[in-house]
Every structure is written in structure tokens, then in C-alpha cells.
Amino acid sequence: MEAPRSKTSAHVVDEVLQKIERTRQARRHKFYLRDERITLSHGSGGKATHNLIEGVFAPAFSNPMLDVMDDSAVFCVNDGPKLAFTTDTYVVSPLFFPGGDIGKLAVHGTINDLAMAGAKPLYLSAGFILEEGFPIEDLRKIVASMAQAAREAGIAIVTGDTKVVQRGKADGLFINTAGVGQVIATHDMGQNFLRPGDKVLLSGPIGDHGIAIMLAREALEIETDVESDTAPLHTLVEALLSSLGNAVHTLKDPTRGGVATALNEMAMSSEVSIGLEEHAIPVHAGVRGACEILGLDPLTIANEGKLLAIVAPEQAEAALQIMRAHPLGREAALIGTVQAEPPGMVFLHTDIGGMRVLDMLVGDPLPRIC
């Protein structure tokens, strides 16, 4: 996957190279927080979220574990096993949507963050913020859904907390889940472990979660059968790690900000370039159709049951077979290659033979997606 490819005209190459240079310039000052007030974009998981994290949280809380900016912190307590620890808050709207609800999402999301650290999820906490007047019947449904999701994934919710705020001071219900898992990966992984030549694998079609939420929320007259892909990915991760070991260089679930944001984060952390083949990226027809109508890019839409695996090239085919043999990876695909230059950039080789810079999500087309 050399860039630029022969089909690309000299003019387009020039344009892309100029854009690269502009982007690089911009990234010298990357993640500068100019805002005086919080905007919805700060919750997008994309560029504005990074601005906020780099501008406020990272400098204040700085420590070696946080600074790697992976989704989980990894540590040992004394001579104990290596543990992963993560947290996520869920503010998805609506609370119930095709394919799931906020409870299921809150359990799967934290399981997945632990799994991406190469950990077997063990224990979850659950913190609830309830709005005065919230129907207890709905709370029961959500809690039952969490309990079922935990049971099915073989984990336990072991500690919790409940707060209530006055009517109008929250939006029904918010949930935080934190999780502890045992790291089963016997090698170091992370978004700074990409190497030129590595292959980019995606476990299945993208955009289902985000589009399902959007269609559940808006009174759009788009008829599709798109459902959230919310699912616990830890057994898929176990299958990959137990067979491929240190050939797995990093794992990432492309949630908020989508595949585009996740790969940009990796490219920056590892100081490599990533080239994607658009034709290879699986997207369900319903999602593709909705994205076309709404002017959205499936690559920036949130997923809740998909993972990106960056693997050594000699194990790419084996990884693909392992994924496809797993119920959650049947439509897995090899979608791209890691290159040395230019560092920190992601490119998309388009279906029509062009090439474009794929940036992380800017703005927030779909607030409160998770």
C-alpha cells in the first residue's frame, strides 16, 4: 500500500502533501484549548475532547500511568498479578434504543476497555445519578439489563453508589462503571506500539451503534433495521492473544470518534502513518445509506462491539481467521497497513482511486452517543 498510488494524479498528490504539511504545522500546537466554556464537542471523543484532556486533565493529573493515555491504567500491587483499571460514564440518549439500553452499554463498554488492555474483566462498580421523578420501572429494566450483561460476560458488579438530583438537573439517569481486570497479555501493548508494516484489522462493520442511536433519537423518516452493535469483546481478545501473543501490537475499540479517531490516536502515539483501503472497510447497507442521507462519515461514527487489532504482518492472516471464527468477528476485515512516513497521519485510499487525509472527528455530529 504505497502512497501515492499510480491512479492518483500529480495534482492530487501535491494537494495531499500540502495538507499534510498544514496538518503537521497545526499539530505542533495540537490540542490547544481555546474555549472558555464547555461545548458538546468536548464530549465527542474527537479533537475537542483531546483539547480538553490535554488542556486541563492531563497536566493536572500527570503521572506515568495516565500519561500513556490508553483507556485503562495497568499496574501491579506488590508482587500481585498485573491489573487493568478503567472508568467510563454513560449519558446516552435515549436510554433505550434498538439493540440495547444504557445499562447494557455501561457494562459492555467497561468490559471492552479492560479487554483492550489485554485484560480479563473481573469486577465492575456501578455509580448511578438519578433525576427526581425517574420511573422506577425503567430503573428496574436498566438494572436487569446490566445484571444480565454482567452474567453473560462472566463478571460481577461488586460495589455501587446512587445519587439523586432535582428534577431538571439531570436527564433521567446517568451511569458510571469502573472496572478491574487481570492482564492476560504477556507482552506490552498500547497505542504507542505500532510498527511500520503492521496490518490493521477491524472485527466487523462500523457505525451501527451511532446510527442506531441517531435514528432512535431523531424523528427522521429513514427506515432501516440498524441496531446497536453493543457487545462484550473480551472473549474475542482472549482468542487473539492466546494464539498470537506478542504479534498483537495494539487493540482498540473505536467508540466515540469512530475508527478515524482511534487510528489517528495510534498514529500520533506511535509516530507512524496508517493507510486504509476504503473498499475493504465493512459497513452495513443501512448504515451506509443513513450516513449518505445525513452527510456523515461511517469512519467517525461510534461503535460499541467492534475492535481494531494492529498485528505483525506475518500474523495478519491468522488474526483474520481467528476473528472470523468468533461470533463477534464474522465480518472481520484487513483494512490497512502501518507505514513509517509521514508520522502521525492517517490516509484513506478511496474507492474511486483517490487518497485523502483522514483526520480525527472534529465537532460532534452525534452528541451523547454513549
Place this chain on the structure above:
Amino acid sequence: MEAPRSKTSAHVVDEVLQKIERTRQARRHKFYLRDERITLSHGSGGKATHNLIEGVFAPAFSNPMLDVMDDSAVFCVNDGPKLAFTTDTYVVSPLFFPGGDIGKLAVHGTINDLAMAGAKPLYLSAGFILEEGFPIEDLRKIVASMAQAAREAGIAIVTGDTKVVQRGKADGLFINTAGVGQVIATHDMGQNFLRPGDKVLLSGPIGDHGIAIMLAREALEIETDVESDTAPLHTLVEALLSSLGNAVHTLKDPTRGGVATALNEMAMSSEVSIGLEEHAIPVHAGVRGACEILGLDPLTIANEGKLLAIVAPEQAEAALQIMRAHPLGREAALIGTVQAEPPGMVFLHTDIGGMRVLDMLVGDPLPRIC
């Protein structure tokens, strides 16, 4: 501390005994959730919170670690050290108050939950829900306060998450902190470990936090210098455990619901009775005055830097001395005794020589105290 005492008339004794029987009857159906919608009382930490937990969360999530209903779950991963894991969400209003802010509170609160499990706090997660339009300058202040609290306590905030909701869908900012600590207690502790004869120690004056919040919130014309007592109690716990070991039967920070609720929980879990001496319970003059004006009982008001220690009688004096030698326990006091009968009840021997049943907090005089 025999009940009833000689000063108490036969009439009063009768009345108390009848009330005991009524309370026992009621407790056969204790914690029955009748409500159809969430009310502010469900967030009080008192009886309605228990109704909600026992009616919704406990049956759905049931597992041995959760079922003990301590503030932290305790477990080992493989042959590793014993760990404590806890979570708390903070929705305090206002965000800044005399003696602290929501950030400091969120760090101290989770440190304290770990400490009460006999654990040395190690790592915290931080999950933020931000309302669109929230001033970033205020966020910076809160984050700086969290960072300082963590630094002073010798712990690290290692993982986090940020979500944003639309204007009007939250109240400025909510924070969840979860925490992991290493259990340093070499014996089992918990609210079901109280034994008749045990002494009840309190590390200092009660009600400061709740009253400070209330006075910061309401435009009450009460002039006091009451400040929140928010403080990290882990070094006080370490001092007690390292000297007294298994003479410490349980530790509990009386936050939402106050001392009354905390002791009722213990009495029920351990199936013992607790008798308190009102005159021995330290209360700052400002808090006492505010409570009198507002018709509140300091025993049901939240504290954020105090602990209750239930210790074997022969070590009570030693425990008191250890507390008083610590900066956060200078005004510690022995406030009561554990008795066998009647199980599940807490009594207050009043200053004027009477005795009354002290129930857990009912209703919520001070919503969003933490």
C-alpha cells in the same frame, strides 16, 4: 451503659419498648420499595436509599461481595494481595463551599471508602459529566483541587473519562471517582463484626460538612464559621490498625445519613444494639446552633472527614489516645457501647436523662450534600 437507666421513668421505658416492637415489626418488611418514581429521599443515604438498594439493585446484582453491603468490595486476584474496590459519584451543590469543593470531596470520599475497608488507597479513576456552557476556568479549579488532594494523600488518578450533556441536562458538573487500594488490615472487618461490649469511638465533631453545604446554599442569615470537614482518613486508619490490629471490629465514615444511619446499618448487620451517650458526642457550637434553628439533628447530618471505630472494650482507651494523637482525631470521643439486645436498634441516652430510639435518616433534609 445499661438501658433503661435509673433516671428513666417506667412510663418512658414502656414507651421505648413499644416503639422497639413497632420498629421490629416494621423491619420484618424493612426496606420495601413502594415508590413508583425516584424522589430526592432515595439519594439521602438513609432509609429511602436502603429501600431503593434493597428493592432494585441488591436483588439484581446479588453476589457475595456486593451482598455484605460495605462501602468497598474486597477481593484477591489469583495469589495477589487483598484489594479493595469502591466507587462514589458526587453531585454536591454548590460546587465550591467553605472548606472545599466537589473535586476535593470526590478524592477524599473515595480514599475514605477504601480506608474504611482497612485498605491503603492507591489508584483513583475520575469520570466527569459536564454541562454544556460550564466555565472551563471553574473546571480547571476543580481539577487542580483534585490533583492537590490526590498528591497530599499520596495517591494517583490513573484513568478517566469525560462526557458532555446539553445545557439544562446536568447541573454544571458531576464527578465519579472509583478507587483501588491494598487491604492492610490483617483481620476481617465490616459492619457485621460488632460484638456486645464493644466501644463506639468517633474521631471528632459531627455535622460540619452538611451544615457548611446548607449554609453555602441557602440564603439563611445564620452567621457561623462552619467549614466542611472534608479530609482523607487513611493515615488515621493506618495508625489504628497498626497499633490495635484485630481489636478494631469495624470502621465507617458517617457521610450521607450521618452517624445515626451508619450505626443503624451496623446494628442491623451485626444483630446487636448500640447505646449512645448524647453528652459525649462532640458537636461544634456553630453546627449545634444551626441545627437548632433549622430543626435538624446533627446525628443525621453528613460528615466527610470523620470516622466511627468500633473496638474491643479493652482497647477502647488505647484507640482514643491514638485518634487524639492524629491531626484528624484531636477531638475524638468515646460515644457509646454495643449491647446484645434488642438487635438492630440504636438508642440515644439524652442529656436530660431520657432515652430515645435513634433511627436512620428518614426523608432528606439536605439533598445533594455530596
